[in-house]
Amino acid sequence: NAGVTQTPKFQVLKTGQSMTLQCAQDMNHNSMYWYRQDPGMGLRLIYYSASEGTTDKGEVPNGYNVSRLNKREFSLRLESAAPSQTSVYFCASSEAAGIVMKTQYFGPGTRLLVL
Amino acid sequence: AQTVTQSQPEMSVQEAETVTLSCTYDTSESDYYLFWYKQPPSRQMILVIRQEAYKQQNATENRFSVNFQKAAKSFSLKISDSQLGDAAMYFCAYRTDLNRKLIWGLGTSLAVNP
Numbered sequence: 001n002a003g004v005t006q007t008p009k010f011q012v013l014k015t016g017q018s019m020t021l022q023c024a025q026d027m028n029h030n031s032m033y034w035y036r037q038d039p040g041m042g043l044r045l046i047y048y049s050a051s052e053g054t055t056d057k058g059e060v061p062n063g064y065n066v067s068r069l070n071k072r073e074f075s076l077r078l079e080s081a082a083p084s085q086t087s088v089y090f091c092a093s094s095e096a097a098g099i100v101m102k103t104q105y106f107g108p109g110t111r112l113l114v115l
Numbered sequence: 116a117q118t119v120t121q122s123q124p125e126m127s128v129q130e131a132e133t134v135t136l137s138c139t140y141d142t143s144e145s146d147y148y149l150f151w152y153k154q155p156p157s158r159q160m161i162l163v164i165r166q167e168a169y170k171q172q173n174a175t176e177n178r179f180s181v182n183f184q185k186a187a188k189s190f191s192l193k194i195s196d197s198q199l200g201d202a203a204m205y206f207c208a209y210r211t212d213l214n215r216k217l218i219w220g221l222g223t224s225l226a227v228n229p
Binding site for chain 1: 150152157158159160161162165206216217219220221222
């Protein structure tokens with residue numbers, strides 16, 4: 001049981017390049033999330049997927065797209081990277097909301113540097 | 116709109132001592148959940164403790180406990196017998212069942228001095 005895994009761990013891009021951050025969870029969770037973390041800004045939600053087949057925008061969706069490929073996988077794509085997207089990206093997952101409170105489980109993060 | 120405020124950007128504590136990290140939140144909801152997450156230098160977010168708003172009893176997990184004051188909208192984290200491995204960023208977070216999104220504070224950086 002690996003929990004939430006993310007690839008790659010670290011990436012350097014040039015402005016205008018594209019890339020996809022991969023995330024997978026093996027806990028059979030319904031909901032998955034992408035965050036970015038910047039100094040002094042805390043964690044900000046980019047996109048989330050409440051269940052397989054659905055995605056919704058978070059606080060800072062501009063410049064990103066997501067795909068909920070199946071229940072396990074939720075990818076984040078940068079179509080044309082900009083220096084402002086230099087950040088640490090976290091993927092998280094949780095079971096569906098309900099009577100019992102559910103916790104978000106985080107991956108190890110991806111450090112992205114856009115030059 | 117819900118907000119979470121951590122008023123202490125940095126804290127320090129001596130090894131084996133006790134430290135309390137503050138968190139306040141603003142909400143009009145009556146049912147919600149509160150969390151403390153730890154982020155060590157490895158960057159991974161780790162759940163420390165959670166509290167359901169409908170429970171009056173304060174949550175406890177080993178050396179970690181909370182002081183939940185619902186009327187005051189306060190949710191502080193107490194770390195007893197602090198250890199060097201407790202050094203990390205600590206984030207307070209809030210969510211309701213209306214959606215699955217967490218609202219995050221900006222974090223408190225905790226240093227543990229030997």
